[in-house]
Amino acid sequence: MPDRWTWRPGQSDQCGLSGIGIAARYSANVGIVFAARVRYELRRMKTPPPHDSPCPPAKTAVALRRRLLAWYADRRRDLPWRRTSDPYRIWVSEVMLQQTQVATVIPYYERFIASFPDLATLARADRQTVLKHWEGLGYYRRAHHLHQATRELMAAGKERVPDRREVFRSLPGVGDYIANAVMSIAYEAPLAVVDGNVKRVLARLCGLTTAVNHPAAHREYQAVADTLLDRRHPGNYNQALMELGALVCTPRHPECGACPWQTACFAHRNGVVADYPRRIRKAPIPEHAMVAGIVGHRNRLLIVQRPAEGLLAGLWEFPGGRREGGQSAKAACRAILNQTTGLSVSVQRHITRVNHAYTHFKIVVDLFLCRKDKGRVRLQGPTAFRWIRPDELQDFPFTGVHKKTFAKLSPDMLRLRTRRT
Numbered sequence: 001m002p003d004r005w006t007w008r009p010g011q012s013d014q015c016g017l018s019g020i021g022i023a024a025r026y027s028a029n030v031g032i033v034f035a036a037r038v039r040y041e042l043r044r045m046k047t048p049p050p051h052d053s054p055c056p057p058a059k060t061a062v063a064l065r066r067r068l069l070a071w072y073a074d075r076r077r078d079l080p081w082r083r084t085s086d087p088y089r090i091w092v093s094e095v096m097l098q099q100t101q102v103a104t105v106i107p108y109y110e111r112f113i114a115s116f117p118d119l120a121t122l123a124r125a126d127r128q129t130v131l132k133h134w135e136g137l138g139y140y141r142r143a144h145h146l147h148q149a150t151r152e153l154m155a156a157g158k159e160r161v162p163d164r165r166e167v168f169r170s171l172p173g174v175g176d177y178i179a180n181a182v183m184s185i186a187y188e189a190p191l192a193v194v195d196g197n198v199k200r201v202l203a204r205l206c207g208l209t210t211a212v213n214h215p216a217a218h219r220e221y222q223a224v225a226d227t228l229l230d231r232r233h234p235g236n237y238n239q240a241l242m243e244l245g246a247l248v249c250t251p252r253h254p255e256c257g258a259c260p261w262q263t264a265c266f267a268h269r270n271g272v273v274a275d276y277p278r279r280i281r282k283a284p285i286p287e288h289a290m291v292a293g294i295v296g297h298r299n300r301l302l303i304v305q306r307p308a309e310g311l312l313a314g315l316w317e318f319p320g321g322r323r324e325g326g327q328s329a330k331a332a333c334r335a336i337l338n339q340t341t342g343l344s345v346s347v348q349r350h351i352t353r354v355n356h357a358y359t360h361f362k363i364v365v366d367l368f369l370c371r372k373d374k375g376r377v378r379l380q381g382p383t384a385f386r387w388i389r390p391d392e393l394q395d396f397p398f399t400g401v402h403k404k405t406f407a408k409l410s411p412d413m414l415r416l417r418t419r420r421t
C-alpha cells in the first residue's frame with residue numbers, strides 16, 4: 001500500500017521527479033534545474049521519513065484545517081440553528097439531526113422552537129404536546145430523552161445547558177456525539193465530533209480500512225478526528241467537516257473536484273474513492289405483516305396508546321397487531337382486535353395497505369374498517385384508549401405508519417356508517 005501522506009509520482013504537484021529526466025528535457029536550463037534539484041534533496045533530507053499513520057502529520061493537518069474552514073466560510077448553508085448561539089437551540093437541532101436529513105428537520109425545528117423557545121418552556125410542557133411536535137420525525141425516543149433531560153436540569157435548578165461535558169453527557173439521550181457537538185458549537189470546547197458523514201470523509205481522506213459499522217470503528221475514527229480537530233475553532237471546524245460530508249464527500253457521487261481536501265485525499269489520489277468507507281454487509285432486514293382496524297361506534301372511532309416504554313413509546317394508533325402466517329388478514333384483524341381491546345368486531349372492508357420501514361425491520365399494514373358488535377374495552381398491550389370524533393385525529397401524536405393512512409381515509413368513511421354485511 002502506498003504511503004498515505006507522500007505525493008505519488010505522476011501527480012501534478014508531486015515531489016518525486018527525476019532530476020536527470022528534467023535536465024535532459026530542458027537542457028537549456030540545466031544549471032537552474034540542477035540547483036533546484038539540490039535544494040529539493042537538501043529539503044528532503046530534513047524531512048521525517050515517510051509517514052504511514054492513518055493520521056495526517058502535523059503540517060498536513062494544519063493545511064487541511066485552513067482549507068476546510070475557508071471552504072466552509074464560502075459554502076456553508078444558511079440553516080436556522082446556525083443563526084443562533086443559544087446552547088439550548090443548538091442542542092435541539094443536534095438531537096433532531098441525528099439519523100434525519102436537514103431538509104426534513106428544518107420545519108420541525110422551527111415549529112418546536114416557536115412552541116418551546118427555551119429550556120424551561122420545554123421542561124414545563126406535557127409529554128403529549130412534545131410528542132405532537134415530533135410526530136412524523138421518527139426515533140421518538142429522542143423526544144422523550146430531550147424532554148426528560150430538560151426536566152432533570154430544571155429540577156436541579158439549572159435553566160441553562162451545562163457547559164461542562166461530563167455534566168451534560170450524564171443527561172438522558174446525550175451520547176458522545178451530542179455532547180461533543182453541543183459543547184464545541186455552543187461553548188467552543190475542543191471536542192471532535194464523529195457521525196456518519198465524518199466517518200465517510202475520514203475513511204476516504206486517510207484510507208481507513210476499518211468498516212464504519214464495526215463495533216471497534218468508533219474509537220479509531222474518533223482518534224483520527226481528535227488529531228485533525230482545529231482546537232482554536234472547534235465549533236466551526238466540526239460543522240465544516242459534517243458539511244463537507246453532506247455536500248461534497250457524499251456517499252455515492254462525491255464531488256472531488258470541488259473538495260478542499262482533494263490533493264491530500266488518499267482515496268482520490270489512489271483512484272479508490274468507491275471502495276471507501278468500508279462497511280460490513282448485514283443480513284436483509286425482516287418484514288412483518290400487521291393488521292389494524294378503525295373501529296366505529298356511535299360516530300366515534302377507537303384509538304389506543306402504546307406503552308410509555310419501548311418502540312414508539314406513548315404514541316397513538318388504531319388498534320391492531322402482528323399477523324402470524326397462515327391466517328387471512330381479515331380473520332387476523334378480528335382476532336387481534338378482540339385480543340388487544342376485548343371488543344367483538346365485524347370487519348367490514350379493507351381500506352388500504354401501507355408499507356413502513358424502521359431501522360431493524362419493515363412492516364406491511366393492512367387497515368380495515370370495522371364495527372363494534374359487543375363488549376367493553378379491556379386493553380391488553382396498549383395502555384390507554386379514547387373514542388374520538390374523526391376531526392380529533394389531528395389532536396393526538398400518531399405513529400408514522402398510521403399517520404400515513406390518514407390520507408386514505410375519506411370523509412364518507414370517517415362518518416363511520418358501518419353496516420352489517
Ligand code: SF4
Nearest residue numbers: 249256259262265268
Ligand atoms: S477528495 Fe473526494 S473522496 Fe476525498 S475527501 Fe474530498 S470529496 Fe471525499
